[in-house]
Amino acid sequence: MTVTASESRDAIGPGEISSEELVVWRMLQRAQVRITRLLETDLLVEHDLALASYDVLSQLSEAPERRLRMNDLAERVLLSRSGLTRLIDRLQRDGLVQREACASDARGLFAVLTDAGALRLAEATPTYLRGIRTRFLDVLDADELRQCAAMLTKLFPDAAEH
Template identity: 50%
Template sequence: MVVKEMLGASSETDVDWVDARGMRAWRSLLQAHAHVTRVLEAELEAAHHLPLASYDVLVQLAEAPGRELRMSELAHAVLLSRSGLTRLVDRMEREGLVARRACPSDARGTLATLTPAGFDRLRDASGTHLKGVGRHVLSRFSRSEQELLAELLGRLDPQCAPSRDVRESA
């Protein structure tokens, strides 16, 4: 049954409806993301016993000024809820990959900091991850298609859109 029929909409003006082509694009995006995420996660787990979410936290911290971020900023960057991030950082702290400290500019805030052990773990795992991204994603597209893909997907989140410098240097 068509979604529109299921919801009982009476006309196109009731709601902005997605046609079959749009639904195919949407489902393809979701399925591709789920597939690639599962494959990359399995590779990181097998080679480094490191979940993809932990790898993402390590990357975000490594790229941050001073290799630290407020927990709220980190939660936003890795797309986890604050409570989900707290549980993940708890585990990573027990493993010695990150440390927490009070935010000097805000007594209510907490900073997550990348430890030397966390940086080493990231360095060890990054080859596996980047090769996987190349093999499972980038190899499926030409350089110009990669550029187009980045531009198209960047429209969904303007913060993710490639910068002019990146496009011009490719």
């Protein structure tokens, strides 16, 4: 007799996780961490640019007028607000980003991508995309990629927006 995943889950009480489910969860965590570390290493070695910095520059480049309010940027990147503030400080010192006051909110600030930041992003993007291609996309076939997208969309329906 074959037991389906949902039947297996029904045999486990609320708040419990089977050993198989825990293995899948840990594999997902490890895959994300390993791929992220490899992308980070590539960007640091080839462009002296941390992955979080790349993410900020990328988000700003895709925003209207290459600018985002700090609060909006913090929601789009995987950093705390204080972590983002420290990162923006470094990017500003490097001339890649500048801060601008928000005319409609005296307390609000925009992070704005500079021309130097856009150039650095353009130089680093082929490295970033190559890393995604070789470490993720080329490992999965087209059907597996569709399944992966369907599963991630099920987990995070609004994730594709950013």
